Amino acid sequence: MTVPLGGIPLAEHAAVYAALRRAGFTDLWSSEVAGSDAFTPLALAAAWQPELRLGTAITPVFTRGPGLLAMHAAALAEAAPGRFALGLGASSPVLVRDWNAAPFDEPFKRTRDVLRFLRAALAGQTVDGAYDTFAVRRFTLERVPAVPPPLLLAALRPGMLRLAGAEADGVILNWLAADDVPTALGALGERRDGFEVVARIFVCPTEDATHARALGRRLITSYLTVPAYAEFHRWLGREETLGPMWRAWAAGDRRGAGAAVPDEVVDALVLHGSPERCRDQVRRYADAGVDVPVLALLPTPEQAGDPADLIARLGPA
Known part of the structure; x- marks a missing residue:
């Protein structure tokens, strides 16, 4: 289920999360547009319902610096070890440029670069170098999660779908009909073991x-x-x-x-x-x-x- 539910304060979501678990829902996935941020509803769920899996769908790659995004992901992975998946995506010019005053340049490359940076940073590596869209100087997470979260990529068209298939642990699909799913999956190419397909x-x-x-x-x-x-x-x-x-x-x-x-x-x-x-x-x-x-x-x-x-x-x- 996508959380939080509309019209219900976050402080009252403990009952919502409990009802979802009783009904057989296994996962809670947040989004980040202009309501709650992607991480706070999941942090509450990590404490209230330690049996549920948590995921972001999606966290934009432009609206946080690479290091801060790594810290957000590491903290939630530490709070919910083995139960958190980080979904990343380019988002849109409206959300990035118009609402967050950040440039929306080269979204494919930025998404690829953030994915690669996070893969290294969340594994505890010191990242020091230049990517095509940003440079990082000697960043090392102080609290490396015992179980690094899988990294999923929001993808629509063939280029991003191929990137997801080649380098991510899963893909997040959105705004498609059930009959469209085979077309999207056909563009992924060869996938990693355990590759996961998520659809909102x-x-x-x-x-x-x-x-x-x-x-x-x-x-x-x-x-x-x-x-x-x-x-x-x-x-x-x-x-x-x-x-x-x-x-x-x-x-x-x-x-x-x-x-x-x-x-x-x-x-x-x-x-x-x-x-x-x-x-x-x-x-x-x-x-x-x-x-x-x-x-x-x-x-x-x-x-x-x-x-x-x-x-x-x-x-x-």
Whole structure:
């Protein structure tokens, strides 16, 4: 499950994490956009639910210095030994440049360089040298984790997917349909032993299809008009179905862009229906090759109060 859940204060998530464990969820994965940072919700979970696995999906490679990112990862790996995975990604110009005042230059190289730096630093090596996108002078972690976390890479198109297959311990997929999974996995090339495939899946557990599709259209026009996601879906073969949305968006017609997204695209990318139906749709991702399907819950008209019942109906148990 993606955490934290919306509308519930972090201080009250102990009950949420307990409900997730009872329902059979094995992993908690955080994100980092404009809500909580990626590490704090997982640090709480490390103390409250020591049986659950933890992961970031994702931590941007531009918004922290390499040394600070290594320290964040090492601290959480120490708090949850053998249960933490660090997911890295380039993120987007809006998050990096517009919100964090950092340059968004050469995202592929920066991601590759941070991945290589962390591999060495989290193993306890002294890192001293220049990468293509930054230089580090004699950095050594003072608290090296006994179990270095696996490093997973968020990837969309073939170049980053090949990098993940060649150098990371897993890949994190996002904004794709179950039928798209084989295309993405086919671009990974040869993988390391134990390589893991994680996918974030947007789920709106309501039988109010009008609500779910309206919310899905807003999300799709917000995300899939970002250049990297637009190119990803062109590569997946959606030029014809999403082309009208992209053209309307480029012309400044936000309302028209949303209206141009076909129902079948919304239904493929934002799962909806009863919790049980959503759970069955998530299983299609696992059948297609995803090892860790990560639900991202979206608000529903029925949403109110204690989420334990909804969690139980969505959970594999």
